[in-house]
Amino acid sequence: MTKPLRKDLENIPLYVPGKALPEALKLSSNEVPYGPLPGVPEAIAAAVGEVHRYPDLAVVRLRDALAERLGVDAERIAAGTGSVALIGHLMQAVADPGCDVVYSWRSFEAYPIAATxxxxxxxxVxxxxxxxxxxxxxxxxVGPDTRAVIVCSPNNPTGQAVTAAELDELFDAVDPSVLVxxxxxxxxxxxxxxxPDAVERYADRPNAVVFRTFSKAWGLAGLRAGYLIGSPExxxxxxxxxxxFAVNVLAQxxxxxxxxxxxxxxxxxALVxxxxxxxxxxxxxxxPDIPDSQANFFWLPLGERTVPFAAHCQEQGILVRPFDDDGVRVTLGRPEDDDRMLEAIRSFKEA
Incomplete structure (x- = not known):
């Protein structure tokens, strides 16, 4: 097309959301299955009359509430449209020509997109x-050109969490100029x-940045609100x-x-x-080799059977999230939903 388009964008894979098909059981996106929390729909309805106004640019009320809850200064919190957007903004903030970011793989598929x-x-790694x-x-x-090391804990999509001992080792090993x-x-x-709770254990370190979101346990995936805790700088x-005005009136x-x-x-x-x-x-x-999970999903390390298994599930009216030839991520649902998932696993293995 036109000359100004960046050639390197051709190599960025599109972010692939979990499928959504009418009448199918959707276990392909890491959502909670219980609907909005009490009081949330009523609060949204009451705020609808304000949507003709611009939202609060600094997201002051939410930042103040989070600061009080987490025991940190509000100036150390930045809010955005989910933690995924803030990860991208952080990559923009630290990027210099020729620099790099280190992260585990397979991990959250937005990391290579944000970095590029x-x-x-x-x-x-x-x-x-x-x-x-x-x-x-x-x-x-980590090398002389590394600007950040990203740790996804629990890791999406494999579900494993990083221990305090491992994170301590990482913080002690990297130069303070490298963000963890x-x-x-x-x-x-x-x-x-x-x-560990990374805010409690590492928030006082100037090179620590912690991302959190309202999309998962808090049940607000459709409204996009997340935040980070880091140094004021x-x-x-x-x-x-x-x-x-990224965080809109209804989201805040x-x-x-x-x-x-x-x-x-x-x-x-607790139910999840x-x-x-x-x-x-x-x-x-x-x-037998399913790893432990600390998230609201679990990982099926199926290798080359990944895509056939996802197709098998779809035939059973269940949507899961396949990752190339690595494995399948399955979101936890209600007990009756998970029973259907178990039957799909059993029938695939016995086919």
Whole structure:
């Protein structure tokens, strides 16, 4: 087409969302199956009359509420349209010509997209044989041109969480000028005591950046609201890259209402965690090498059987998320939904 288009954009894979087909059981996107939290629909309805006004550019009310809840200064928080957007903005904020970002692979598929768009080179470090981040190898991959190391914990799509000992090792090994970015989109589902709350443990470190989102446990995937906690300098730089008025009126209102329903959020998370443990135990009867999960999904390491299995599930009216020839991510649903998923796994293995 026209000359100004960047040639390197041709090599960026499009972000692939989970499929959505009418009447199908959708276990292909990491959503919670219980609907909005109490009070959220009412808050959204009350705010509809304000949509002719521009939203609060600085997202002051939400940042203040998060600051109080997390015990950090509001100036250390930046808000955006989900943590995925903020990851992209952070990559823009740290990018210099010839620099790179280190992350595990396979991990969240938005990382290579965000890095390339920002002009950073991706240094992808293979996961361990048991589908975890190889922290020692990631440390070795850090070079003089590395601007950030991204840790996805729990890792999307494999579900494994990084331990405090591993993160301590990473922080101690890298130069303080290198940002250690901890993507905790699924933090609320973590039950492993070895996996730390990154805000509690690392927020005082000037090179720590923690991402969180309202899309998962808080049930606001359709409204796009997320945030990061970092140093005031990092938060300010990222905020400069965020599109003005990114967090709209309804998203901020819904996020504030969701925070008021934390007790119910925790109850729903407990239901998901109970299903996770049940499903891991049951599915391992057919796929023994399923790794542990600390998220609201689990990983089927099916290799070359990945695409046939996804097709088999779709024939059964179930949508899952295949990743090339690596494996399949299955989102946890209600018990009756997960029972259907188990039957699909069983019938595939016995076919």
């Amino acid at each position: 768009v920002a002009g950073l080179r991706s240094v992808q 293979p996961n361990t044989a048991d589908h975890r981040h190889d922290i020692a190898a990631m440390i070795k991959a 970015v901890i993507d905790e989109a699924y933090r609320e589902f973590v039950t492993d005591p070895a996996a 990092v938060a300010a730089a990222v905020s400069k890259c965020v599109i003005p 209102t819904a996020a504030l209402a969701a925070l008021e329903a934390e007790e119910e959020m925790r109850r729903r998370v 965690v109970a299903e996770r443990e049940r499903m891991l135990a049951a599915a391992r009867e057919f796929v």
